[in-house]
Amino acid sequence: MSIGKRQWAIAEGFLPDPGPHADDPELRSHETACILNANERDVVLVITVFFRDRDTAGPYRIQIPARRTLHLRFDQLIDPEPIPRNTDYACVIEADQPVVIQHTRLDARPGERALITTMAYAEEK
Amino acid sequence: MSIGKRQWAIAEGFLPDPGPHADDPELRSHETACILNANERDVVLVITVFFRDRDTAGPYRIQIPARRTLHLRFDQLIDPEPIPRNTDYACVIEADQPVVIQHTRLDARPGERALITTMAYAEEK
Amino acid sequence: MSIGKRQWAIAEGFLPDPGPHADDPELRSHETACILNANERDVVLVITVFFRDRDTAGPYRIQIPARRTLHLRFDQLIDPEPIPRNTDYACVIEADQPVVIQHTRLDARPGERALITTMAYAEEK
């Protein structure tokens, strides 16, 4: 089974302050790229991160096994560098096979607690 | 009237804890695939569920009458097996006629109450 | 200027209880199809509403002037019949010129207050 595209973009990236549950990875503020690899083979992804006033970060390399999903947290990307909090960013994700990517953010700051999601923007390479 | 595609994917699947209204199906945490069958004939759908670290679940089979909509709750899928809570998943939905699918989650956990929605990712089979 | 498609679908329709601000049209629960008519001519739209266990409602007819937007509230559709609250529905919107449609719901019920939005599903007729 194969579904998806090989090039994706998320234009609205922002890691808010962790909020009152900073020690709980599930409840502190975070942003996720939910990636579905429905293929019969492992997929390799390369992420490039764009900012407002500095050069890009990355490439970040991710591998997902065949017929698995990975809900990738941006606050756990550390190699080659972590993504700063409270900073506007965007990203392009390129895969060597078709995948489907959905973007989700939990904003746990008091007074703004919210959960958002949307399909990322897809394009055939 | 016919509108839609025959292959869809939702990459961001997650059934949170039921929350404080666990006995109320409307207000406890749940996730829904809202499916529109605008065709003049019944449609048959087959759902495959993907996880991070185990084999897929399914196939789940669903039928929707002609010119009807079904807001399918993932916490009511039980055959061949229920979908575990607090577990990242994704799904592919294949239909034998064009349908339109929108993904919605109500997260009723205290401190994170939220409602999210997005169109699922569509592809022609 | 022209942008959009002539056939759209919203699969996730649901008008919740009005909530504590029932007399305030802006703050009571409602659902909206935000429609952009960027064309140089008026556009005519026909809406068909689908349910889980009854025949369709409609057609509802709407006109939008040239180069205007209309944020159409589903709780203000009354001819040929109002859309019932607390009932799952979906809709197909057909236009005689290209339009862009985005779906938004304000859920003002206590314990579930939320605002959701997504682009509707578009298809060329």
Next chain:
Amino acid sequence: MSIGKRQWAIAEGFLPDPGPHADDPELRSHETACILNANERDVVLVITVFFRDRDTAGPYRIQIPARRTLHLRFDQLIDPEPIPRNTDYACVIEADQPVVIQHTRLDARPGERALITTMAYAEEK
């Protein structure tokens, strides 16, 4: 690297009252078009704003450097005129190179605090 389209539309535009944090640009109500320019060259964008019962506003002109992202706030558009609050609007954004645009709103009004996002509607010019 190049990804995106050159014509985009956001149908659901609405700048709510600023809310209780009117002096804090991050926490007062606002609406954003998050734009990714992954190209090797600067991009120029032209925004036209549509209303329910008056002529369009604009054109607003924006420039984004090569390989940068801009999270453009609609409450900071002032030339040729500011966008009024509490008024339904929509917009078309045209670019001279491919970009990706995601629409986000923070609604900070008491009793309706919410964060929404969706990919904008894309079309090749």
